[in-house]
Amino acid sequence: MEENQEKIFPAEGELSGKVALVTGAGRGIGRSIALALGGKGALVVVNYNGSGERALEVVEEIRSRGGSGEAVGCDVSDFEACGRMSEEIIRKYGRIDILVNNAGITRDNLVMRMSEAEYDLVLDTNLKGAFNTIRHLSRYFLKQRWGRIINLTSVSGVAGNAGQANYAASKAGLIGLTKSVAKELAGRGVCVNAVAPGFMDTEMTRKLTDRVRENILGAIPMGRMGSPEDVASLVAFLAGAGAGYITGQVICVDGGMAM
Numbered sequence: 001m002e003e004n005q006e007k008i009f010p011a012e013g014e015l016s017g018k019v020a021l022v023t024g025a026g027r028g029i030g031r032s033i034a035l036a037l038g039g040k041g042a043l044v045v046v047n048y049n050g051s052g053e054r055a056l057e058v059v060e061e062i063r064s065r066g067g068s069g070e071a072v073g074c075d076v077s078d079f080e081a082c083g084r085m086s087e088e089i090i091r092k093y094g095r096i097d098i099l100v101n102n103a104g105i106t107r108d109n110l111v112m113r114m115s116e117a118e119y120d121l122v123l124d125t126n127l128k129g130a131f132n133t134i135r136h137l138s139r140y141f142l143k144q145r146w147g148r149i150i151n152l153t154s155v156s157g158v159a160g161n162a163g164q165a166n167y168a169a170s171k172a173g174l175i176g177l178t179k180s181v182a183k184e185l186a187g188r189g190v191c192v193n194a195v196a197p198g199f200m201d202t203e204m205t206r207k208l209t210d211r212v213r214e215n216i217l218g219a220i221p222m223g224r225m226g227s228p229e230d231v232a233s234l235v236a237f238l239a240g241a242g243a244g245y246i247t248g249q250v251i252c253v254d255g256g257m258a259m
């Protein structure tokens with residue numbers, strides 16, 4: 001590690017000396033993941049698209065707990081912009097160790113009413129967004145012969161969901177992307193996994209009507225929504241040394257919803 005990097009990285013923690021990029025980390029599940037990785041000592045690049053102020057607050061929170069990081073704006077659906085963000089990370093820190101593709105959106109509608117724009121926007125953000133970061137960063141992971149890529153899929157991608165043809169297709173696509181990239185990178189010590197949350201309490205699910213929420217809650221054996229921290233603790237584990245023999249897996253964090 002270069003001398004200036006010794007000053008940048010915190011001294012202690014399982015992920016000390018590692019650089020993590022978390023997309024869509026200004027709020028929701030991404031925010032909790034960024035805090036969890038920062039808390040384990042990683043330098044966290046907190047990506048945002050529209051939530052710049054909130055991303056800066058996340059960085060402040062990481063710093064206040066003794067960690068380090070910075071906020072970087074980039075629309076993950078933009079291939080060229082992801083290339084610039086990736087180059088900037090490598091130029092500044094010389095490495096990338098952990099990539100968490102968390103950015104995601106919904107545009108729910110029944111398939112017979114779904115517009116082409118609703119379909120394209122969700123696929124471009126959720127699925128192509130993950131391809132974009134992996135495409136630009138995988139060469140560095142290969143060179144380092146160590147890495148963790150964690151893609152946020154969904155129980156909707158595993159089981160399908162009425163009203164979410166676009167979203168479920170994007171999340172099922174992420175599972176195929178995860179397994180294919182896992183096979184390509186496994187020989188170089190890079191683990192690639194997908195985490196599938198069920199029904200978590202974030203701004204994404206607060207948009208749902210009370211009736212829909214009641215129906216979903218009825219399908220969860222544990223009888224409650226999950227929290228962003230429930231997802232973050234699994235992601236932090238998958239990012240660490242203890243998960244070095246786990247790759248190509250889809251792990252549900254869903255209170256038993258998909259079993």
Ligand code: NDP
Nearest residue numbers: 024028029048049050051075076103104154197200202204
């Ligand atoms: P939120 O709606 O609370 O947050 C979405 C995040 O995605 C925001 O940080 C947003 O950034 C970011 N984002 C959206 N579009 C872009 C883009 N083009 N470029 C960069 N960032 C973008 O969602 P959650 O926290 O609930 O969800 C996080 C992930 O978990 C998503 O992939 C979601 O599909 C998945 N998930 C969530 C579930 C849930 O129940 N909540 C269930 C299953 C999966 P900004 O605000 O800066 O635009």
